[in-house]
Amino acid sequence: MDRDRGREVGRVEHGGSDDPDVLDLSANINPRTPMGVEEVYRNALEDARRYPAEPPDAYREAAAGYVDCDPEAVVPTPGGLAAIRLAIDLAVEPGESVLIPSPSFSSYAREVRLQGAEPSFVSHEEILAADPAAHSLAIVCNPNNPTGTLYPREDLRTFARRCRETDTHLLVDEAFLGFTEQASLAGTPGVTVARSLTKLFGLPGIRAGFAVATGEMREAMVAARRPWNVSVPALATGRHCMRQTGFVETTRDRVREERARLRHGLDDRFAIRPSDAPFVLIDAGGPGVERVLETAADHSVAVRDARTFRGLDNHVRVAVRDSAATDRTVEVFADV
Numbered sequence: 001m002d003r004d005r006g007r008e009v010g011r012v013e014h015g016g017s018d019d020p021d022v023l024d025l026s027a028n029i030n031p032r033t034p035m036g037v038e039e040v041y042r043n044a045l046e047d048a049r050r051y052p053a054e055p056p057d058a059y060r061e062a063a064a065g066y067v068d069c070d071p072e073a074v075v076p077t078p079g080g081l082a083a084i085r086l087a088i089d090l091a092v093e094p095g096e097s098v099l100i101p102s103p104s105f106s107s108y109a110r111e112v113r114l115q116g117a118e119p120s121f122v123s124h125e126e127i128l129a130a131d132p133a134a135h136s137l138a139i140v141c142n143p144n145n146p147t148g149t150l151y152p153r154e155d156l157r158t159f160a161r162r163c164r165e166t167d168t169h170l171l172v173d174e175a176f177l178g179f180t181e182q183a184s185l186a187g188t189p190g191v192t193v194a195r196s197l198t199k200l201f202g203l204p205g206i207r208a209g210f211a212v213a214t215g216e217m218r219e220a221m222v223a224a225r226r227p228w229n230v231s232v233p234a235l236a237t238g239r240h241c242m243r244q245t246g247f248v249e250t251t252r253d254r255v256r257e258e259r260a261r262l263r264h265g266l267d268d269r270f271a272i273r274p275s276d277a278p279f280v281l282i283d284a285g286g287p288g289v290e291r292v293l294e295t296a297a298d299h300s301v302a303v304r305d306a307r308t309f310r311g312l313d314n315h316v317r318v319a320v321r322d323s324a325a326t327d328r329t330v331e332v333f334a335d336v
Helices: 003-008 037-047 057-067 080-091 107-114 153-165 215-224 232-242 245-266 288-298 323-334
Strands: 023-025 074-077 097-102 118-123 137-141 169-173 191-196 209-212 279-283 301-305 315-319
Touching (some): 023 323, 080 191, 137 153, 288 315, 288 323, 301 323
Parallel strands (some): 023 301, 169 191
């Protein structure tokens, strides 16, 4: 990354409302957090009078147990996006090409451009069938944001093998995989996995996540990672959250049930994509996006304008939260 590119590459839009009086369905954040989080965070404040352990082995062990990999392969980061940036920074050189699904998380293309590389977009439905040979890096979001597409694990493993054969590194963003029953690709040769604790555990302000890599990429990421890059309270809270298996199972069940209720309440008037994620992508239909956004605002509800995603021109994305949020969403769309 250089200064000129940093000035030229714009910011990307994300969901999230700061208004406490608004039901925020624009960001895909669990409305609940695991029991004991506040106590763990408070107890860590005394330890925050010292630098974090370096390397933070206890956090790495918790993350390894969470995704079933070798603790040595875990690279702690302040959130999933930091893991994505580190992987892209180390995998591509200026002028190279990166295979990116579309529509998908807009920050992929931004991070690639910041490194002076060029995004090469392919439909998210065709990404695993694409030829990686001409690209230094391929990126897959699983489940994909904003469509909610969950790729079969064996198809991902096959694509990873093809990437290894062409010496193309594979970055798999698993920010929403914890909402599903599918096992992580963490530890797969030639693959870097990026994980976030933001969404599943409802703690976007903690900024805790990690990458998992093997071989030379793991060595490079471990060496390039800034020391003390995750705070003591974030490390402690992250360790606690990743061990709450009951909370994860309960969350999966609730999201699955509310997603089905949401589809049932809306699909008589709006086209909704099948989703395995804690959000659904909705075609705004004849009323259009502006009318949906205006009506939602009238109900003090924020939904995501999905026109900010490449290739979408008449869609909104709605987070799946709890029964009360589902009822409000159905009310909003009934009033459009």
